[in-house]
Amino acid sequence: MNYYSLNKKAPNTSFKDAVIKGLAPDKGLYFPEEINALPKSFFENIDNLSYTEIAFETIKQFVTPDIPEDVLKTIIEETLSFDFPVIELNQNISTLELFHGPTMAFKDVGARFMARCLGYFNQNNDQEVTVLVATSGDTGGAVANGFLGVEGVNVVILYPSGKVSDIQEKQLTTLKKNITALEVDGVFDDCQDMVKRAFLDEELTTHMQLTSANSINVARWLPQLFYFVFAYKQLHNKHKEIVFSVPSGNFGNICAGMMAQQLGLPIKHFIASNNDNNVVTEYLQSEQYNPKPSVQTISNAMDVGNPSNFIRIQEIYHNNFEALKENLSSYSFSDKQTKEALKEIYNDYSYVADPHGAVGYLGCKAYLKEHPETHCVFLETAHPTKFLDIVEDTIRENIDLPEQILKVMDKKKKSIKISSYNELKEVLLK
Ligand SMILES: Cc1ncc(COP(=O)(O)O)c(C=O)c1O
Numbered sequence: 001m002n003y004y005s006l007n008k009k010a011p012n013t014s015f016k017d018a019v020i021k022g023l024a025p026d027k028g029l030y031f032p033e034e035i036n037a038l039p040k041s042f043f044e045n046i047d048n049l050s051y052t053e054i055a056f057e058t059i060k061q062f063v064t065p066d067i068p069e070d071v072l073k074t075i076i077e078e079t080l081s082f083d084f085p086v087i088e089l090n091q092n093i094s095t096l097e098l099f100h101g102p103t104m105a106f107k108d109v110g111a112r113f114m115a116r117c118l119g120y121f122n123q124n125n126d127q128e129v130t131v132l133v134a135t136s137g138d139t140g141g142a143v144a145n146g147f148l149g150v151e152g153v154n155v156v157i158l159y160p161s162g163k164v165s166d167i168q169e170k171q172l173t174t175l176k177k178n179i180t181a182l183e184v185d186g187v188f189d190d191c192q193d194m195v196k197r198a199f200l201d202e203e204l205t206t207h208m209q210l211t212s213a214n215s216i217n218v219a220r221w222l223p224q225l226f227y228f229v230f231a232y233k234q235l236h237n238k239h240k241e242i243v244f245s246v247p248s249g250n251f252g253n254i255c256a257g258m259m260a261q262q263l264g265l266p267i268k269h270f271i272a273s274n275n276d277n278n279v280v281t282e283y284l285q286s287e288q289y290n291p292k293p294s295v296q297t298i299s300n301a302m303d304v305g306n307p308s309n310f311i312r313i314q315e316i317y318h319n320n321f322e323a324l325k326e327n328l329s330s331y332s333f334s335d336k337q338t339k340e341a342l343k344e345i346y347n348d349y350s351y352v353a354d355p356h357g358a359v360g361y362l363g364c365k366a367y368l369k370e371h372p373e374t375h376c377v378f379l380e381t382a383h384p385t386k387f388l389d390i391v392e393d394t395i396r397e398n399i400d401l402p403e404q405i406l407k408v409m410d411k412k413k414k415s416i417k418i419s420s421y422n423e424l425k426e427v428l429l430k
């Protein structure tokens with residue numbers, strides 16, 4: 001499959017080139033030239049397919065021939081070595097748990113998939129690749145873990161100082177080896193802007209091969225479409241009208257869900273559930289897209305004021321506002337509402353959610369008021385222990401720490417503080 005730049009001022013390119021570049025030379029995000037729906041029989045036969053078979057069939061068209069089919073099968077088997085269970089809370093609401101990977105956030109799948117694709121492309125290449133990542137909390141840890149020790153790849157992670165949880169910070173600052181963590185005096189959007197600026201900086205790009213492991217990179221973004229198909233496999237025999245409530249920040253996950261729908265997955269509707277960073281909620285009300293500086297919330301990984309992937313969503317709907325509104329609703333919720341939701345989920349269903357999942361739950365409840373005939377799945381995008389203080393204080397219970405979290409708790413943080421783009425450049429050129 002070839003890819004084009006959404007800024008339409010750069011040549012179309014192969015999957016391999018799109019992965020290695022991350023962002024097109026005109027600063028546009030790459031988008032597949034075609035999306036070919038799978039036959040209806042694929043979804044009718046889904047009970048007989050394993051997760052790895054589903055993943056292979058749904059992503060094959062986007063990555064072959066650059067990744068040969070046999071290599072793709074191995075990459076998928078290695079990537080999906082954990083579970084994706086759906087837990088039903090009641091007749092109308094389920095949660096899809098996406099936190100069973102090594103860093104306990106949904107980013108693990110995309111990060112592991114991309115690391116293996118880049119490792120494959122890089123095997124006969126003498127030049128080292130530098131992977132730049134901006135994180136509001138979870139991408140950094142997942143990418144650090146996924147790329148640790150990958151030959152010929154250096155990873156540089158930018159995160160907003162003081163605005164990620166303690167455990168998220170440990171996950172991205174303690175691995176060392178080929179991973180460097182930069183603590184930025186600013187918000188997530190400052191980190192993301194610095195990364196995008198670096199791609200356009202010829203002084204850097206003539207010295208080094210830069211790519212991104214944020215969802216702007218197609219190899220990080222597209223595997224996220226698997227989740228929606230995995231949930232459908234678990235629910236379709238019981239519920240006919242399935243809607244997904246996706247806690248959204250950079251909008252890569254929900255946009256990947258829309259790609260699954262384009263492949264023919266019968267999804268009735270999407271809900272973008274936001275915290276106070278509500279650019280898209282406001283857009284759907286006013287048709288005005290006004291990015292603004294992000295504000296800090298307890299669902300910190302969603303503190304994004306200018307979501308990268310919204311442009312991909314507009315492309316899927318051919319920039320047709322009415323068509324988008326038919327398929328997407330959006331609500332935003334305050335921290336106070338999020339804490340109330342954490343308590344309600346715990347008291348009513350004995351289920352411990354994390355603040356991001358709680359925002360997704362609130363999105364389900366808001367949508368179900370108008371559409372009680374549907375079944376709403378909210379994505380549990382991270383394990384609650386990643387936000388230990390907030391969750392324990394809110395539900396007034398101690399929660400057990402899983403092994404993945406215990407492993408990093410006592411490690412020593414190592415980061416470099418920076419406050420400007422020039423300081424980033426200095427680190428990269430060293
Ligand atoms: C726990 C969690 N939930 C939700 C999101 C938002 O996902 P997206 O940026 O794909 O919208 C993120 C970060 O991306 C996250 O880490």
Ligand SMILES: N[C@@H](CCOP(=O)(O)O)C(=O)O
Nearest residue numbers: 135136137138139214215301
């Ligand atoms: N919420 C993210 C922000 C970056 O999102 P990405 O999907 O574009 O990498 C995070 O946790 O870092």
